[in-house]
Amino acid sequence: MYNGMSDSPQVPVLRRPRTLRATVAAAVLSAVLLTAGCGSTGANSHDPKAAGAPRKGFPVTIDNCGVRTTYDAPPMRVVTIHQHPAELMLALGLKSRMVGTAFPDSAVLPELKQDFEAVPELAEREPSFETVLDAEPDLVYGGYGSAFDEKEGRSRTAFTDAGIDTYLNREYCGKKQVTMEDTYDEIRTIGKIFGVSDRAEKLVSTLEGDVDKAASAVENEPEVPVFVYDSGDKTAFTAGGKSLGTELIRLAGGRNVFADLDDVFGDVSWEQVVDRKPEVIAIYDYAGAGSVEQKKKFLLSQPALADVPAVKNERFVVLPLTATLVGIRSAYAVGDLAGGLHPESVR
Numbered sequence: 001m002y003n004g005m006s007d008s009p010q011v012p013v014l015r016r017p018r019t020l021r022a023t024v025a026a027a028v029l030s031a032v033l034l035t036a037g038c039g040s041t042g043a044n045s046h047d048p049k050a051a052g053a054p055r056k057g058f059p060v061t062i063d064n065c066g067v068r069t070t071y072d073a074p075p076m077r078v079v080t081i082h083q084h085p086a087e088l089m090l091a092l093g094l095k096s097r098m099v100g101t102a103f104p105d106s107a108v109l110p111e112l113k114q115d116f117e118a119v120p121e122l123a124e125r126e127p128s129f130e131t132v133l134d135a136e137p138d139l140v141y142g143g144y145g146s147a148f149d150e151k152e153g154r155s156r157t158a159f160t161d162a163g164i165d166t167y168l169n170r171e172y173c174g175k176k177q178v179t180m181e182d183t184y185d186e187i188r189t190i191g192k193i194f195g196v197s198d199r200a201e202k203l204v205s206t207l208e209g210d211v212d213k214a215a216s217a218v219e220n221e222p223e224v225p226v227f228v229y230d231s232g233d234k235t236a237f238t239a240g241g242k243s244l245g246t247e248l249i250r251l252a253g254g255r256n257v258f259a260d261l262d263d264v265f266g267d268v269s270w271e272q273v274v275d276r277k278p279e280v281i282a283i284y285d286y287a288g289a290g291s292v293e294q295k296k297k298f299l300l301s302q303p304a305l306a307d308v309p310a311v312k313n314e315r316f317v318v319l320p321l322t323a324t325l326v327g328i329r330s331a332y333a334v335g336d337l338a339g340g341l342h343p344e345s346v347r
Contacts, residue, residue, distance in 0.1 A: 055073050056195075058073050059071060059072045060192055060193060060195075062167070062193060064170070064189075065170070065173040065174075066173075067166065069166075069167070071165070074193065074194045075165065075194065076097060077097070077099045077136060077138050078097050078098050078099065078100075078138070078141055079101070079102070079122065079127075080098065080100070080102070080140075080141045081101075081126055081127065081132075081141070082103050082144050082169075083101075083103065083104050083105050084143045084169065084325050084327030084328075085141040085142065085143045085169060086104075086116060087108065087109060087116070087322075087327060087328055088190060088327050089141070090112045092187075092196055092200060094194055094196070095118065095119065098119045099119070099137055100121070100122040100132070100135040101120070101121055102121065102122045102125070103123065103125050103143075104116075104121065104124075105286065105322065106286070106320050106322045109329075120135070126146055128153070128154075129152070129153040129158060129159075132154070132164075133162060133164075138164060138165060139167060140159055140164060141166075141190075142168045142172075143325070144169070144172060145172040147168065148166060148168060169186065169325075169327075170185065171325060171326040176242070177241055177243075177246065179244070179247045180244075180248075180251065180330065180334075182326050183244070183327065183330050183331065184207070184208065187200050187328070188201070188204060203328070207331035208331075210332055210335060211251060211331050214334045214335035214338045214346065215251045215252070215253075217342075218252060218253030218342045218346065219253070221253045221341075221345055223255045224254040224280055224341045224342070225254070225257050225276065225277060225278045225280070226254040226256055226257065226278055226279070226317075227257050227276065227278035227281050227310065228245055228249075228281075228284065229282070229299065230265065230284045230289070231284075232267065235269055236269070236273055237267055238258050238265065238266065238267075238268055239256060239264070240261030240262065240263040240264055240265055241260060241261055241262060241263075242263055243265060243324070244330055248333050248337055249337060251337075251338075252335075252336075252340075252341055252342075253338055254280065254337065254341045257273075257276040257278050258276070274304060274305065274308055278308060278309065279309045279313075279315060280310050280317055280341055281311070281315065281317070282316075282318075282337065282340075283317070283318050284319055284320075284324065285319060286320070296316060299311055300314065315340075316340075319333055319336060319337070323336065
């Protein structure tokens, strides 16, 4: 799993439910229509100096992971590092504000693919500080903590000293357990920063509806114990209690068997996995730690795991890692998981 320290990207998404595609498509269409109606597709149209007057709703002050930033106007030139920030911005109709992306870690949602490819890719992984500077951004939006790796010279302080604002996905602020409310708040905050709160609220409303529908379908079903297998052979790298994955599993009618692990991700022993008897294994799909089929083959070939219910019954649910992060995809992951945990209730 790419947890801000590992350097493994994701592989293309294997499943993409219709509900999420419709959600994103509707959000993008709405954003485009709003943009066209306001005559704001051009970069200069949001420049207070060009307009000759302060923009309505600004200045805006945001506290983000201990960094307080005041925006006198919407950012004009944004670099996103990691894919989920880029997709969130595109879903809000903010392509014209993006001057660079980096580290695409899954197949881009079809509805966003054309817009995503129109934005220059600065690097296959995290770009160097100098590469980011060359794009002349006024904001850098990072998805994982590694976006602002001090050892790589990309600290938030370094960007501030260069006159560039930064924003880090709230999942990496190191606080309490991450929930779907963090996803909704992330969308609202980005909407506020860019002066498109109306679009953000519409997107949040649609995503909330998707989650509520899936959760309601399984609310009376017995809780299913789930083990998240991210990677690992000597030990298992899994989702801990602070991860959004734990919340997604709960909403889908399950229970993360390692919810007591006090971190977003962490290593556990295979003996612990055996002891906790998961009935379903959720496999996180991304490149660098083997394909989904390789992971299944590994789990099924281990004699020590033979009596684990999920292994014995070969009950696996596959999730692209992007769907388990604070971003636009996480809402539908609830429905995807619910279908895997309670197939008779979710059709």
